[in-house]
Amino acid sequence: MKNYLKELGPGVLxxxxxxxxxxxxxCTLAGVNFGYSLLWALLLSIFSCIILQEMAARLGVVSQKGLSDNIRAELKxxxxxxxxxxLIFSAIVIGNAAYEAGNITGAVLGLQVVFGEQYLSFANFDINLWSLLVGSIAFIILWIGNYKVLEKIFIALVLIMSLAFIITAIVVKPDISQLLSGFIPNNISTGILGVIALVGTTVxxxxxxxxxxxxxxxxxxKKYLKTAKIELIIAIVLGGIVSMAILVCGAASGLESVNSAIDLAEGLKPVFGKYATWFMAIGLLSAGITSSITAPLAAAYVVKGCLGWKTDLKSVKFKAVWxxxxxxxxxxxxxxxxPIKLIQFAQIANGILLPVIAIFLFWVVNKDSVLxxxxxxxxxxxxGFVVITIAIFLGVKSIITVW
Known part of the structure; x- marks a missing residue:
């Protein structure tokens, strides 16, 4: 167990x-709108995620380079x-910058459930102090630039997030028979947009x-390939269980409609008491902070690979990107x-990017010269072919939706 814990890290991130x-x-909206009936879609999401991420992990361990580095090297x-x-540069960097506001706001909502809104008025602007706090926490963690420290922080946050959402799912006392029936696809067309949302947010x-x-x-x-695969599968399955727990909370809440997770947290308060609300808030805060760190980090790795930088986490150029x-x-x-225009661009770009990147990854991991x-x-x-087909469908659907 001690040896396994030492190997935790990339999959958890x-x-x-x-x-x-x-x-x-x-997941909240899927639970409230469709009950337990879309749990099978989360299973599909987990399967798709494991397939693609295993390829990415194998590529990283064997080639000792990132995906953008390999694409750059193999496209002659x-x-x-x-x-x-x-395409990769614009979609990931600009897209992540646009979505980062949503990541930080998600963590802020978790704080506001418990502590209320806190604003500072300055030059006719109301500045959200919680946003500054969450952003500062993410900045400090990234600025440290130590991978081992980053791993430990993420493992702690993921454990807190997992416990928070899973305990909340237990507190709301779901109907077990209905829950189990949700793993069997039934009348797929009714919740097709929910299916797309669930798969799209996981892959x-x-x-x-x-x-x-x-x-x-x-x-x-290369001897760590098996270790990397096992660590990845366990981490993604755990993430899938957390997603299912959130869906269960929405399904078991009895609410007729919500617009976001914050509405679910407030809706749970009169029915299940302050504890369910607290756990939901803690989970939302942890989810927001982890995403607030990983999105800028991923953007920095993409730029590093696209431009061929020989840098590390402590490099000034690397830090400038995140x-x-x-x-x-x-x-x-x-x-x-x-940032509506930025977010629309990000959605369109990511809609194109997911199948394109999946195809590039598929191409690279089939090359003898690389692996x-x-x-x-x-x-x-x-x-891989099955997952890419799903990715193409999601990409076309997301583009049509935004358009």
Whole structure:
């Protein structure tokens, strides 16, 4: 057990990254609107996430480079390299900057459930003090620039988040028979938008870049491939259980409609008392903080790979990228600015990016020159093809929705 705990890290960061405020809200809405009937969609999400993230982890351990580094190295023609890296760069960096405001706001909502709103008036602006606090915490953790410290902080936050949401799910006393029936697909067309939201918030494009880079920093030898795979599966399954717990809270709450997780937390108060509300708030706070850290970190790794930087976590250039993403998020969140155009661009770009990156990843992990004997097997290619098909469907649907 002690040896296993030492190996925890990259997979935990990936699960922490996809369980952000967006996932909390998507799972909450799925539970309130469709009861337990979309639990099977979360199983599909977990399966898809494991397939793609395992490829990214294997690529990172064997090649000792991130995904964007490998794409840059394998695309020999300047034009195709420029177009591919340009799409990746713009979608991840600008997209993460736009979504960072949502990540910070999610953590702020968790604080506001318990402590109320706190604003500071300055030059005709009302600045949200909680946004500044959350942003400052994320900034300090990233500024430390020590991977081992980062791992320990994330493991602690994920454990807190997991316990908070799972305990809340137990407190609301779900109907076990209905819960189990939710793992069997039934009348899929009714909740198709809910299915898209659940899969889309679990299979995250920037996590593929983040994971490949993190494992290359943690494990320096191919002998750790099995360890990386086991650690990944356990972490993502745990993340899936947390997502299911959030959906269960929404389904068991008895509420007819909510707009976000904050409404669910308030709605639980008169029925299940302050404890359920507290646990929900703690979970939302932890989810917001973890996503507030991983989004800027992933953006920095993408820029590093796209531009061919030979840097590390303590590099000034590396810090400048994540600081830009984080500061944009703090600014938009603290001033209640809704960066609609940026978010629309991010949604369209990510809608295109998910299947494109999945295809690039699929291409790279099948190359002898990159992975040699560790390239994809026939079974892994079959699973990968299925997941890419799902990614293409999600991408087209998200583009049409925004358009």
């Amino acid at each position: 990936v699960s922490a990254a996809f369980i952000g405020p967006g996932t909390v809200t998507a 023609k300047p034009v195709s390299r420029f177009l591919a890296l340009g 995250v494009p920037y996590n593929l870049f983040l994971h490949a880079s993190l494992v290359s920093e943690k494990w320096k030898d 600081a830009f993403v984080l500061i944009v998020g703090i600014f938009c969140s603290s001033l209640k600015i809704q 040699g004997n560790n390239k994809n097997s026939l079974l892994q290619n079959i699973f």
